[in-house]
Amino acid sequence: MNNYNNDSYNIIETLISIFTIEKGEVKILLFRKKNEPYKGYWMLPGKVLNNNESLEENISDYVLENCGFSNLYIEQCLVFSDIDRVPDKRVIATTCIGLIDSKSVELKQEIPDSIESEWFNILTIPKTIYDHDEIIKKSIEYLKNKIINSNILKMLFPSDFTLPELQKVYEQILDKELDRRNFRKKFVSQGLIEDTGYKNEGFSGRPAKLYRFKDDIEEMNLF
Amino acid sequence: MNNYNNDSYNIIETLISIFTIEKGEVKILLFRKKNEPYKGYWMLPGKVLNNNESLEENISDYVLENCGFSNLYIEQCLVFSDIDRVPDKRVIATTCIGLIDSKSVELKQEIPDSIESEWFNILTIPKTIYDHDEIIKKSIEYLKNKIINSNILKMLFPSDFTLPELQKVYEQILDKELDRRNFRKKFVSQGLIEDTGYKNEGFSGRPAKLYRFKDDIEEMNLF
DNA sequence: ACAAAAGTGTTGCCAGTACACCCATGA
DNA sequence: TCATGGGTGTACTGGCAACACTTTTGT
Numbered sequence: 001m002n003n004y005n006n007d008s009y010n011i012i013e014t015l016i017s018i019f020t021i022e023k024g025e026v027k028i029l030l031f032r033k034k035n036e037p038y039k040g041y042w043m044l045p046g047k048v049l050n051n052n053e054s055l056e057e058n059i060s061d062y063v064l065e066n067c068g069f070s071n072l073y074i075e076q077c078l079v080f081s082d083i084d085r086v087p088d089k090r091v092i093a094t095t096c097i098g099l100i101d102s103k104s105v106e107l108k109q110e111i112p113d114s115i116e117s118e119w120f121n122i123l124t125i126p127k128t129i130y131d132h133d134e135i136i137k138k139s140i141e142y143l144k145n146k147i148i149n150s151n152i153l154k155m156l157f158p159s160d161f162t163l164p165e166l167q168k169v170y171e172q173i174l175d176k177e178l179d180r181r182n183f184r185k186k187f188v189s190q191g192l193i194e195d196t197g198y199k200n201e202g203f204s205g206r207p208a209k210l211y212r213f214k215d216d217i218e219e220m221n222l223f
Numbered sequence: 224m225n226n227y228n229n230d231s232y233n234i235i236e237t238l239i240s241i242f243t244i245e246k247g248e249v250k251i252l253l254f255r256k257k258n259e260p261y262k263g264y265w266m267l268p269g270k271v272l273n274n275n276e277s278l279e280e281n282i283s284d285y286v287l288e289n290c291g292f293s294n295l296y297i298e299q300c301l302v303f304s305d306i307d308r309v310p311d312k313r314v315i316a317t318t319c320i321g322l323i324d325s326k327s328v329e330l331k332q333e334i335p336d337s338i339e340s341e342w343f344n345i346l347t348i349p350k351t352i353y354d355h356d357e358i359i360k361k362s363i364e365y366l367k368n369k370i371i372n373s374n375i376l377k378m379l380f381p382s383d384f385t386l387p388e389l390q391k392v393y394e395q396i397l398d399k400e401l402d403r404r405n406f407r408k409k410f411v412s413q414g415l416i417e418d419t420g421y422k423n424e425g426f427s428g429r430p431a432k433l434y435r436f437k438d439d440i441e442e443m444n445l446f
Numbered sequence: 447a448c449a450a451a452a453g454t455g456t457t458g459c460c461a462g463t464a465c466a467c468c469c470a471t472g473a
Numbered sequence: 474t475c476a477t478g479g480g481t482g483t484a485c486t487g488g489c490a491a492c493a494c495t496t497t498t499g500t
Binding site for chain 3: 180184205207208
């Protein structure tokens with residue numbers, strides 16, 4: 001058990017699917033690859049794991065440096081370890097999902113000019129490198145399963161939001177339409193949200209009340 | 224992104240929490256450590272991952288060789304990557320849960336004499352090495368969350384079983400008592416099981432009907 | 447006044463729960 | 474015949490789904 005040889009050493013990369021809400025749409029952050037192979041294709045953010053840092057430290061540091069987000073919510077997803085998932089080199093990917101609210105995205109810190117990044121609607125994801133499309137698919141699936149049994153989406157809505165906005169996000173992730181009245185009833189009756197007393201005026205139609213998630217709500221499920 | 228140095232190489236081990244049912248009790252398989260440090264303590268089965276095998280191949284091969292199980296059901300659990308989770312050496316643990324029915328346990332193949340192993344009731348787990356107690360705790364939690372929304376436990380019951388037996392397993396994992404009549408109603412109404420026509424006679428009290436899981440039932444949740 | 451979008455109330459159904467009685471066997 | 478444990482039926486309840494009308498704003 002304690003015998004290590006050359007074959008026992010592996011390259012590990014952490015890859016993260018960062019989601020946010022931009023103009024009511026659920027989006028994922030991708031970087032553009034700069035060199036061959038797959039030059040110009042899109043890819044998930046992430047980097048090789050050093051042997052002096054944990055998975056969580058690695059991805060937090062990376063995200064801060066390269067995306068400028070200091071308060072990203074992170075959860076582990078799956079490990080992808082097929083021998084040939086990356087050509088030429090054997091690289092194991094440990095993957096995470098990250099959630100960040102749009103306000104924190106706007107307030108992001110300095111990031112390198114050299115990185116070309118873009119938020120993509122989860123329904124129109126471009127061609128990505130290696131097995132990243134598979135990883136993204138699993139990440140969205142993970143998110144979908146998660147929001148059914150937990151209130152994880154509050155990580156995407158720390159600031160004031162309207163119930164119709166929240167509903168549209170649920171509809172995008174679950175990929176089905178929900179009833180306005182029942183949706184409201186569920187959230188209000190569970191005591192997850194509270195009225196801020198403000199309204200978002202200035203749009204066509206009746207202004208919607210602004211809500212916020214209560215602070216003291218804990219996650220329900222670990223997985 | 225493609226620059227690797229010495230710091231980029233890591234030792235990865237796969238560790239697996241294998242569960243079965245033995246005499247109605249949910250049990251987990253542990254090995255006994257043979258050398259210092261922690262000599263004599265118990266530990267999860269698992270081994271270092273070579274760079275020519277996937278996580279799933281690695282753990283399947285290991286389990287076959289060292290536990291003798293050829294048809295173990297496996298799912299990924301969490302990754303543990305704290306720098307000092309193992310003393311002296313940096314080792315990352317990717318963990319899995321495994322489920323095997325008691326009949327397959329009895330029919331297991333040859334395994335090395337040198338391995339000392341034992342099935343422990345999940346309520347009375349002995350002292351384990353490193354962070355294995357934490358890993359075991361999370362594995363049980365994973366299993367608990369899983370059986371609520373899926374029929375994963377059919378992996379533990381491929382052969383005939385009685386409903387009271389099945390119920391007791393649910394009660395152990397969920398750690399709460401369930402109503403006999405409602406439990407039966409749920410499984411029968413969902414069409415997950417079918418009557419084999421046999422009974423388990425020879426015990427005190429009325430004999431229980433023997434059921435089996437239907438073959439065509441798929442998993443419902445991925446996570 | 448009209449259009450657009452948000453807010454509200456009622457009803458029915460199904461799943462889960464609580465609970466009491468009967469049945470088949472071994473001793 | 475009694476003890477033991479398994480099988481069955483009923484009534485209640487709360488959550489979810491289906492559905493139509495009213496309210497508040499901008500134009």
